[in-house]
Amino acid sequence: MLNLKAIREDPEPIRNALARREAGLADDLDHLIELDGKRRKVTIEVEELRAEQNRGSKAVGSATGEEREQLIKSLRQVSERLTDLEPGLASIHEELLALASRLPNPPHESVPEGVDEEDNQVVRDVGNVPSFAFEPKDHVDIAQRLGIIDLERAARVSGSRFTYLLGGAVWTQWALVRYCMDMLGAKGFVPVVPPVLVREEAMYGTGFLPASEAQIYVTRDDDLYLAGTSEVPLAALHQGEILDPGTLPLRYAGYSTCFRREAGTYGKDIRGIFRLHQFDKVEMFSFTEPGNSWDEHEFLLSCQEEILKGLGLPYRLVLVCTGQMGNAAAKQYDIEVWLPGQGRYRELTSCSNCTDYQARRLECRVRLEDGNQTVHTLNGTACAIGRTLIALLENFQREDGSVPLPEPLHPYIPEEHRVLGPNGAP
RNA sequence: GGGGGGAUGCCGGAGCGGACGAUCGGGGCGGUCUUGAAAACCGCUGGCCCUGAUGAGGGGCUCGUGGGUUCGAAUCCCACUCCCCCCGCCA
16 A cells, blocks of 8 residues: 555655556556545545534533524534535545555665566576586476375376475475574574464455455355465564564564465466465565665565575576566565576565555554654565475486485484485385 | 353453543553652553644544444444354364
């Protein structure tokens, strides 16, 4: 949700920023400004009548006889005029809210303008792309030979885009989770296992509704939504609260299963476990004072890079262009990991500063010296388990099909599973 | 699934048609006293919106949510939502 006060005071920067995202948005903003003006005009009218009504009603209490009758008579007229005006105000308000909640966060000036992946800006390449003395296989070949994923049976049970993870894949999953949690815990993140079924308000508050409705699973009888990322329940954790500035920044590391319908991606990444309806993920989430979110954004990014460097995965950091950013983000970094099996970089993590966009919808504020202010929220993937598993398999594969897991994971894996081999699974 | 009880400010808890934005207690903040602290005493202490200069001031809304009755609703009526307890089932 946009800050109407800020728009009213100085609409130009916001209009320009929105136009950089998508051409039509500037017109939407103008419509919004018009509605806001209308609303204020009618509000003044209505409130003056209400003030009159309040004054009069008080007077009735102490009046008697003829005077009282006269007063009630005239107040009845005020009441009727209000009844005429109020529906108009309500509908303007409704329209205003519907439009305002549809508009995305205006991008930060440092965000490159563009429409698709081609327009993303590569910030840096890190690590060495491995070279192989043999033809590297892709993760499906490797994993199936190891017996650690079972896509066919999963399809029989649940349909396409599901998998069973077995044996070594599971050991690796727990190791990745513990590796990330230990690192983030040491940095002051509070580990969280959040609810993954959430109410509509949480989806709305994080900006996934109404924007991405088609991507979200809904339960039939209970009207609960399945979170596509723990960002949703983590953001909603402090919904409606006024936080004490001493507690900020609040940093959480949420571990949860994520559910995505992936509507409209038929035929895309259909092979393997790259794009599933269900996967597990460790997600970082921060609440900060408005002035500190840009520093926090870089901090979350540094955590992501530390995790990947620790695992020894080659990646590149990308600044996502205006057209590719999530609805709530003002700026977004993606990290793309090198996948030898595909011979290209693929998205592994994402890190967004949502500024006050989600927090305003969630009504999450901080009590500052000069009044209450909307906090800023940020989110970043610590570890998308499935895709990280793909990256480990493809980058560290050996010609015999075995895969040694990187050393930082060893403390969390039984010794016999530190190298994924044919004996790693039934 | 069956039965019962609730929803009021940061927390507890009154109020049940007209000086109620709300008694009181706790907490928090400030002060008096004290070498310091505690105790005691005094004062302050919700949010949102409009107007105004992001000031002072003024106004409106807000007692779970939405509707209704009324000149006037925290208080009466209707619907919904949520929370809690007991029984049953259950990881």
